[in-house]
């Protein structure tokens with residue numbers, strides 16, 4: 304993957320390790336903090352299908368409160384399409400990064416960051432559509448810069464799916480296969496959440512970054528946060544480069560609310 308930045312190299316080749324389950328951070332000084340939040344599995348529980356998630360109605364308000372308290376240094380950084388994020392977070396006015404960094408909305412302005420190799424992508428779409436047609440219960444999700452295969456309803460097809468997608472990118476510069484929760488995504492190598500966070504941070508040099516997420520694709524955000532003097536918080540179990548772990552989506556929601564409500568920092572129980 305010649306075009307891909309290795310964010311793990313940036314933090315010294317440390318391998319991911321299991322996170323201690325009861326190690327929550329102190330409430331940060333929000334006036335000097337930048338917060339980067341993943342969406343699925345972090346701000347909302349994982350659901351059987353992408354369109355079956357349910358959103359805490361208080362979530363947009365909590366995010367707006369945090370964005371205000373950080374003077375706008377907060378972004379939701381997701382693999383979802385921007386249009387999905389806007390649909391699920393009505394009323395949230397802060398920064399949205401979609402498609403792992405390929406799209407973003409800042410202050411009401413919409414940007415497509417990555418110049419897509421559209422011809423190759425269209426070729427992939429055709430082949431993947433044909434493959435999935437014969438795979439009962441494998442779900443195809445098409446996004447502006449990528450193609451996702453979801454295996455939550457067909458876990459037995461995942462290994463074959465991985466071989467299939469790997470065969471498409473083999474020997475081809477500029478494309479990679481992201482492993483996500485019960486999903487595989489064919490995506491330009493240069494698109495990553497770590498890259499998106501690096502770009503956003505370049506406009507706020509005095510901020511300490513905190514990146515929060517639950518999935519493999521969030522690990523690049525954790526690496527960039529660590530490299531820039533901050534840290535990652537991993538939601539749920541699993542080996543990680545994050546410094547802290549938090550038990551659940553619900554515990555995270557309560558912790559974020561407490562950061563706004565009590566800036567001096569009473570620790571929220573990690574349960």
Ligand SMILES: O=P(O)(O)OC[C@H]1O[C@H](O[C@H]2O[C@H](CO)[C@@H](O)[C@H](O)[C@H]2O)[C@H](O)[C@@H](O)[C@@H]1O
Pocket residue numbers: 341342343344348349350351352353354356380381382383384444451453455483484485486518520
């Ligand atoms: O970066 P994120 O905000 O965590 O988005 C990652 C992917 O989330 C969605 O898929 C995942 O969540 C679904 C709903 O809970 C679940 O059914 C699926 O198994 C997960 O992989 C979304 O569909 C993808 O486009 C995002 O990349």
